[in-house]
Amino acid sequence: MKNYLFLLMMQFTLVLSAQENLDFSGKKAITSPEINTDNSVTFRLLAPEAKKVSIQGDFISSGFAPGTADLKKDSAGVWTITTEKLPSELYSYSFVVDGLKVQDPNNVYLIRDVASVVNVFLVGNGQADLYKVSDVSHGTVSKRWYESPGLKMTRRLTVYTPPGYEQSKESYPVLYLLHGVGGDEEAWMQLGRASQILDNLIAQKKAKPMIVVMTNGHTSNTAAPGESSKGFYKPIMMTPDVFTGDMETNFSDVIQFTESNYRAKKDKANRAIAGLSMGGFHSLWISANNPDTFDYVGLFSPAVLPPNNATAAIYQNLDEKLKKQAAAKYKLYWIATGSTDFLYKNVTEYREKLDGLKFKYQYTESKGGHTWANWRVYLTEFTPLLFK
Amino acid sequence: MKNYLFLLMMQFTLVLSAQENLDFSGKKAITSPEINTDNSVTFRLLAPEAKKVSIQGDFISSGFAPGTADLKKDSAGVWTITTEKLPSELYSYSFVVDGLKVQDPNNVYLIRDVASVVNVFLVGNGQADLYKVSDVSHGTVSKRWYESPGLKMTRRLTVYTPPGYEQSKESYPVLYLLHGVGGDEEAWMQLGRASQILDNLIAQKKAKPMIVVMTNGHTSNTAAPGESSKGFYKPIMMTPDVFTGDMETNFSDVIQFTESNYRAKKDKANRAIAGLSMGGFHSLWISANNPDTFDYVGLFSPAVLPPNNATAAIYQNLDEKLKKQAAAKYKLYWIATGSTDFLYKNVTEYREKLDGLKFKYQYTESKGGHTWANWRVYLTEFTPLLFK
Numbered sequence: 001m002k003n004y005l006f007l008l009m010m011q012f013t014l015v016l017s018a019q020e021n022l023d024f025s026g027k028k029a030i031t032s033p034e035i036n037t038d039n040s041v042t043f044r045l046l047a048p049e050a051k052k053v054s055i056q057g058d059f060i061s062s063g064f065a066p067g068t069a070d071l072k073k074d075s076a077g078v079w080t081i082t083t084e085k086l087p088s089e090l091y092s093y094s095f096v097v098d099g100l101k102v103q104d105p106n107n108v109y110l111i112r113d114v115a116s117v118v119n120v121f122l123v124g125n126g127q128a129d130l131y132k133v134s135d136v137s138h139g140t141v142s143k144r145w146y147e148s149p150g151l152k153m154t155r156r157l158t159v160y161t162p163p164g165y166e167q168s169k170e171s172y173p174v175l176y177l178l179h180g181v182g183g184d185e186e187a188w189m190q191l192g193r194a195s196q197i198l199d200n201l202i203a204q205k206k207a208k209p210m211i212v213v214m215t216n217g218h219t220s221n222t223a224a225p226g227e228s229s230k231g232f233y234k235p236i237m238m239t240p241d242v243f244t245g246d247m248e249t250n251f252s253d254v255i256q257f258t259e260s261n262y263r264a265k266k267d268k269a270n271r272a273i274a275g276l277s278m279g280g281f282h283s284l285w286i287s288a289n290n291p292d293t294f295d296y297v298g299l300f301s302p303a304v305l306p307p308n309n310a311t312a313a314i315y316q317n318l319d320e321k322l323k324k325q326a327a328a329k330y331k332l333y334w335i336a337t338g339s340t341d342f343l344y345k346n347v348t349e350y351r352e353k354l355d356g357l358k359f360k361y362q363y364t365e366s367k368g369g370h371t372w373a374n375w376r377v378y379l380t381e382f383t384p385l386l387f388k
Numbered sequence: 389m390k391n392y393l394f395l396l397m398m399q400f401t402l403v404l405s406a407q408e409n410l411d412f413s414g415k416k417a418i419t420s421p422e423i424n425t426d427n428s429v430t431f432r433l434l435a436p437e438a439k440k441v442s443i444q445g446d447f448i449s450s451g452f453a454p455g456t457a458d459l460k461k462d463s464a465g466v467w468t469i470t471t472e473k474l475p476s477e478l479y480s481y482s483f484v485v486d487g488l489k490v491q492d493p494n495n496v497y498l499i500r501d502v503a504s505v506v507n508v509f510l511v512g513n514g515q516a517d518l519y520k521v522s523d524v525s526h527g528t529v530s531k532r533w534y535e536s537p538g539l540k541m542t543r544r545l546t547v548y549t550p551p552g553y554e555q556s557k558e559s560y561p562v563l564y565l566l567h568g569v570g571g572d573e574e575a576w577m578q579l580g581r582a583s584q585i586l587d588n589l590i591a592q593k594k595a596k597p598m599i600v601v602m603t604n605g606h607t608s609n610t611a612a613p614g615e616s617s618k619g620f621y622k623p624i625m626m627t628p629d630v631f632t633g634d635m636e637t638n639f640s641d642v643i644q645f646t647e648s649n650y651r652a653k654k655d656k657a658n659r660a661i662a663g664l665s666m667g668g669f670h671s672l673w674i675s676a677n678n679p680d681t682f683d684y685v686g687l688f689s690p691a692v693l694p695p696n697n698a699t700a701a702i703y704q705n706l707d708e709k710l711k712k713q714a715a716a717k718y719k720l721y722w723i724a725t726g727s728t729d730f731l732y733k734n735v736t737e738y739r740e741k742l743d744g745l746k747f748k749y750q751y752t753e754s755k756g757g758h759t760w761a762n763w764r765v766y767l768t769e770f771t772p773l774l775f776k
Contacts, residue, residue, distance in 0.1 A: 031622065049439075049486040098437040102490040108500045108613065109620045117496050121620060135617045138542070142530040144554075154526070166532075166649055225496065229523045232497045232509060234419065261554055 030078065032106040033093075033121045039085045041121065043093070045104065048077025050097050057093030058373070059086050068096070088126025089373060090193065092118040111190045112225075114182040115235045129200070130380050131193040136203035137163030141195050143185075143227075146257035150250035155216060156223035157254070158185045160195050161262065162202055162209035171263040173387040174211045175296075176254065177379075178275030178282050182237055184224035185216040188379075191372045197379055207383040210272075213258050217275075217282055219246040242278065245312025248285045255293070269331070272386050274298025276375040277343075281306075288321040289314050291328035296386050299335045300378040301343060301370050304350045319357065326359050332385055333361040336378045338368040418466065420494040421481075421509045427473045429509065431481075433492065436465025438485050445481030446761070447474050456484070476514025477761060478581065480506040499578045500613075502570040503623045517588070518768050519581040524591035525551030529583050531573075531615075534645035538638035543604060544611035545642070546573045548583050549650065550590055550597035559651040561775040562599045563684075564642065565767075566663030566670050570625055572612035573604040576767075579760045585767055595771040598660075601646050605663075605670055607634035630666065633700025636673045643681070657719070660774050662686025664763040665731075669694075676709040677702050679716035684774050687723045688766040689731060689758050692738045707745065714747050720773055721749040724766045726756040 032044040043055055053071040060067030060083075071079035092111065094101045103110060107119045122128050139162045145154050162172065177194060179187035188194040194212060201207035220241040222228045241247070259266050271294045275283040280302025287297045306315045333354075337347045354361055364381065366374050420432040431443055441459040448455030448471075459467035480499065482489045491498060495507045510516050527550045533542050550560065565582060567575035576582040582600060589595035608629040610616045629635070647654050659682045663671040668690025675685045694703045721742075725735045742749055752769065754762050 045488075047486075047488045050488065051437075097485070097488060097490075098435075100433075100435045100438070100485060100490070101493055102485075102488070103505070105489055105504075106622065107620075108503060108505050108623060110498060110500075110505060112496045112498075115496060116493075117491070117498060124619075132619060133611070133615060133617050138533040138544075140530055140532045142528055144528045145526040156526075223521070227521060229521050231512075231520060232495075234494065235496060 030106050032104050033119075035121065035123055036082070039088070039123050039125065040083050041086060041091075041123065042080065042082040043071065043095075043104070044106070045071065045079045045095055045097070046077055047079055047097055048073075050079065052098055053079040054096045055081060055093055056096055056101070057091060058371070059083060059089070059091045059093070066093075071095075086123045088123050088128040090120060090122045090128055090131050090191075090376065092120050094118055112235075113191060114237055127377065127380075131196050131376060132200075133196055134200055134203070136199055138199050139163050139195060139202075140165065141189060144261075146254065146261075148250055148253040150253050151219055151246060153219075153222050156185055156227060157216065157257075158189055158214040159258075159262070160189075160198055160212040160214070162198065162211070164209070165211075165263075169263075171265045172209055172211045173270035173272070174213060174258055174262075174264045175272040175274065175383065175386060176213050176215070176251075176258075176283075178215060178217055178273070178279030180275075180277035180279055181242060183279075184218065184221070185214050186224045186227075188212075188214045191376075192379065193376055194379065197376065198383065201380065201383055208387045210383070210387060211258070211262055211264055213254065215251075215254050217247050217279060218242075219244065219250070243306045243310040243312075243315075245285075245310070245314040247282055248289065248314045249312065251282075251286050252290075268292060268295045270295075270387060272296035272298065274300065274334075274379075274382055275302070276300040276378075277370065278303055280304075285314055287330075288318060288325055291321070291325040295331040297330065297333045298378070298382045299333075299347075300375050300382075301337050301341050302335070302347065302350075303343060304346050319353075322354070322357055322359050326357065331388075333359070334364070334382055334385065335361055336364040336366065336374075336381070338366050338370065338374045340367075340369045341374075342370055418494050420492050421507075423509065423511055424470070427476070427511050427513065428471050429474060429479075429511065430468065430470040431459065431483075431492070432494070433459065433467045433483055433485070434465055435467055435485055436461075438467065440484075440486055441467040442484045443469060443481055444484055444489070445479060446759070447471060447477070447479045447481070454481075459483075474511045476511050476516040478508060478510045478516055478519050478579075478764070480508050482506055500623075501579060502625055515765065515768075519584050519764060520588075521584055522588055522591070524587055526587050527551050527583060527590075528553065529577060532649075534642065534649075536638055536641040538641050539607055539634060541607075541610050544573055544615060545604065545645075546577055546602040547646075547650070548577075548586055548600040548602075550586065550599070552597070553599075553651075557651075559653045560597055560599045561658035561660070562601060562646055562650075562652045563660040563662065563771065563774060564601050564603070564639075564646075564671075566603060566605055566661070566667030568663075568665035568667055569630060571667075572606065572609070573602050574612045574615075576600075576602045579764075580767065581764055582767065585764065586771065589768065589771055596775045598771070598775060599646070599650055599652055601642065603639075603642050605635050605667060606630075607632065607638070631694045631698040631700075631703075633673075633698070633702040635670055636677065636702045637700065639670075639674045640678075656680060656683045658683075658775060660684035660686065662688065662722075662767075662770055663690075664688040664766070665758065666691055668692075673702055675718075676706060676713055679709070679713040683719040685718065685721045686766070686770045687721075687735075688763050688770075689725050689729050690723070690735065690738075691731060692734050707741075710742070710745050710747050714745065719776075721747070722752070722770055722773065723749055724752040724754065724762075724769070726754050726758065726762045728755075728757045729762075730758055 668687040
């Protein structure tokens with residue numbers, strides 16, 4: 001019995017290949033992407049029947065959109081391209097095969113960004129080392145559901161608790177970290193690499209151990225696509241809940257949940273709120289309407305003003321609210337944007353408004369535009385400034 | 389300022405499309421897959437330049453492997469196929485375009501299974517309703533790291549705590565739920581739909597509220613591919629840690645972690661262990677070597693015996709160990725397998741051994757083979773029998 005069983009076990013690969021979607025079909029093993037020692041990257045795709053294969057990626061310079069470059073076919077039908085040396089970063093890409101955008105079949109690492117899925121890879125030895133899982137103590141990442149009496153919904157959020165939280169009896173400060181219009185409660189953990197960034201910065205003693213609460217900023221949803229009772233629907237970019245004020249007005253439910261479910265320090269000095277794009281918009285308005293709640297505010301490539309038809313009370317009288325926020329004092333009001341961000345002018349005008357009100361803030365300007373590359377960097381710059 | 393800003397916000401879609409991988413390129417909107425009202429399913433792919441498009445899926449009958457069927461092209465370049473009415477199930481598929489296996493660009497729901505990624509969809513109104521996120525109370529799913537002194541590693545695991553756990557002061561029974569040779573600590577949550585199954589069965593009062601701990605059964609890894617300091621490597625099927633005995637020998641570290649970090653009931657009557665395939669193998673040997681630990685054992689399509697060259701002490705003297713396990717008493721020893729499973733003969737011989745030893749067990753035989761479809765069903769059948 002033992003002998004034939006060993007043979008059977010060895011057949012696992014083949015059998016599961018047949019039954020459970022595995023691809024061990026004996027095709028020539030291909031590695032793609034391959035990060036070369038000089039930080040150039042080689043991509044390969046076996047597609048003997050294809051007439052044209054190109055790659056679309058955010059590492060190919062094109063001025064604005066992800067650039068495109070063509071691969072070349074060898075006699076075995078393997079299409080190949082090698083990039084220049086790339087700066088350390090988390091990159092994304094897709095192949096385009098005879099006009100059809102496809103994922104790299106040799107790269108199982110994929111991240112959804114609204115209605116698209118892209119492959120990702122990481123070039124280390126630099127900034128992106130903060131985005132890696134390192135051999136350091138790791139925090140816990142939990143997907144939880146909380147009651148929002150204001151929205152009359154049970155909603156999902158993601159909570160990062162720092163290494164040692166469970167063994168400790170201490171209380172911790174809290175960063176509320178908000179996503180953009182295309183995101184959800186998964187966004188900062190996926191493209192944002194928030195748990196890796198926090199683990200690494202805490203291990204390096206550059207950031208204080210903190211709880212990070214990542215909500216879903218679309219109040220018409222209870223959870224990310226596929227994670228609610230709406231099922232596996234096709235995600236869309238804009239939802240009608242933007243600018244209703246519902247997110248900002250009911251954010252107190254999130255704070256209430258956090259402070260009654262976690263060992264959170266419950267004072268202004270130990271609360272921070274930050275967000276990217278729409279999340280920056282949310283952070284601006286939530287903090288302006290609650291001047292006694294947050295000592296730290298981070299606006300990453302923020303949208304600033306709602307449209308004229310946004311009538312929620314929360315959006316009225318910004319100047320007065322900012323004056324009250326200044327009078328109530330805060331420790332850090334941090335704004336960052338990319339020099340080619342399409343919201344650059346918007347942010348500049350908001351800074352002029354703040355200057356006119358003598359409202360103190362720190363401003364950081366990076367290269368590039370409205371990208372996750374920038375938002376990850378902003379998180380690595382903002383979190384070390386918190387809770388000092 | 390407000391007016392141009394509103395226009396800017398409206399441009400979010402287009403701009404992010406360019407910068408952040410979104411595909412709103414104005415192509416005709418396509419829905420795929422579309423679950424029709426009669427539970428047939430229509431797939432669509434826009435690929436005007438393709439010569440041949442087929443679909444490979446576990447819902448296409450072919451006797452053994454996932455079957456294949458060809459799509460037909462219309463004048464707009466959209467390839468289409470509609471299936472027969474499908475039984476309620478979570479299905480997976482890929483397209484094959486001119487010989488290249490690709491994902492459906494209109495379906496963002498993907499699950500990795502070892503080295504492949506497949507699209508998934510769900511047909512409801514039956515068994516698969518247990519796999520849906522329903523409007524019921526939800527448990528919490530956490531990714532945590534635990535110390536294994538035995539393995540001298542810090543390792544990642546997934547913990548499901550039932551709805552109400554955080555508000556309650558009660559202690560809960562624990563199910564340790566183990567994956568197969570191709571899996572990791574994510575497997576039962578991904579293809580296994582364990583949190584949905586538990587949420588739904590607990591809401592229906594068919595299963596008792598319980599903690600479910602899902603480990604990584606490959607002791608040469610600390611975590612799932614991409615989640616450890618090994619980075620984004622290409623996953624492989626068989627690893628050299630299978631049959632070393634390391635997983636079984638050091639499982640006490642998992643129990644120790646669970647019982648000191650969660651409000652877990654700490655007696656035999658409140659511990660269950662179950663697993664699929666290699667995880668069934670682990671459950672068999674862990675329970676046989678620790679006859680006083682588990683009152684409930686579940687072997688789902690289990691592998692049974694190690695190869696002759698597996699010399700770990702834990703694999704010796706099975707008959708004696710089973711006799712001790714029987715003498716120590718247990719409440720349920722549950723075995724399930726599919727009638728066409730490649731391990732069927734193996735399981736039959738093991739049952740004959742148990743019969744010979746007068747070792748009591750319950751046996752369930754389903755249709756089909758060594759598949760996640762069966763393992764999900766087994767989980768829905770096994771958990772209602774626990775902790776009664």
